Amino acid sequence: MRPRAVLFDVDFTLVKPGADLGPEGYRRLGERYGLTIAPERYGEAREQALRHLQRHPELEHDDEIWIAFTERIIRGMGGEAEGARACAEEMTRAWEHHANFDLYEDTLPVLEELRRHGLRLALVSNTGRNLEEFVAHHRLDVDAALGSRTHGRTKPSPSIFRAVLELLDVAPEAAVMVGDSLEDDVEGARALGMRAFLLDREDRHPEIEDRLPTLLALPAALGLERPG
Incomplete structure (x- = not known):
């Protein structure tokens, strides 16, 4: 699906x-x-x-x-x-x-491509930062953003994933999680019924099936056709 x-x-x-x-x-x-x-x-x-x-x-x-x-x-x-x-x-x-963070080169192109396919986008992070302000600072086009200090619990707690999904009005089985932590992002999301991809930029987990070497591999992994 x-x-x-x-x-x-x-x-x-x-x-x-x-x-x-x-x-x-x-x-x-x-x-x-x-x-x-x-x-x-x-x-x-x-x-x-x-x-x-x-x-x-x-x-x-x-x-x-x-x-x-x-x-x-x-x-x-x-x-x-x-x-x-x-x-x-x-x-x-x-x-x-x-301001102490830099976007990866693949971040904006992939967010833009997902938008072209009509997907809703959100951020969920274990952080003390105000993610809504973070989104504005880096000009990220997303629909929702939630950090653990604001929410009160950290990933892999199902409550923080559930809270973001409620903001998006999307069921777990209709959502995908992408992150660099096997426990926090992948296992946490899957426990709630979401599909999840491990972003493995440094090639540390070649044994993981749903693994992305960069974000550029995400659209194809989701089965999205590139615009002709």
Whole structure:
């Protein structure tokens, strides 16, 4: 069945963190807090932090979880000093600034093509950002946008998916979810009866059947014919 709507995750799906949120951004911010941070250790530190990331038991949005996650990255990059906590708090706030993100090159072309086929579009993200303001800042043509701080619960909770579908007036079986997290986006959406695609830009999950290397592969995966 052709879908009526497509829901998108935001970070690492439609947008990527800008320079201030990357390795050099951590180094520069760390200097202000008396920390010596090694940018080359960012990748390993972030992977370690992800492995230790703990969700709220009821999947409630909890800013403290993300501050602790960021502090673990900072310490993993060598910032083992008293200022690590304050540095993590400021870096976490920086993730709420819309201008700190850049659109992937395939984002706007794919959104435009889906629109040409008459699909309704929405964003759903685990974030403290106000996604409606984020949409306006990046001039994204979508019908709805909902973040976990606004909603109160995070993906993969079915309630946040259900809330977005209600905004679109679309049933789960008529909607598709696209995101970069296997647990949050793919498994969370499928548990509600939606079809879901894993966006695997770095080719980490070749074993997944419904996998997209880029967003450009999405229209064909949905069975949409390109305009002649």
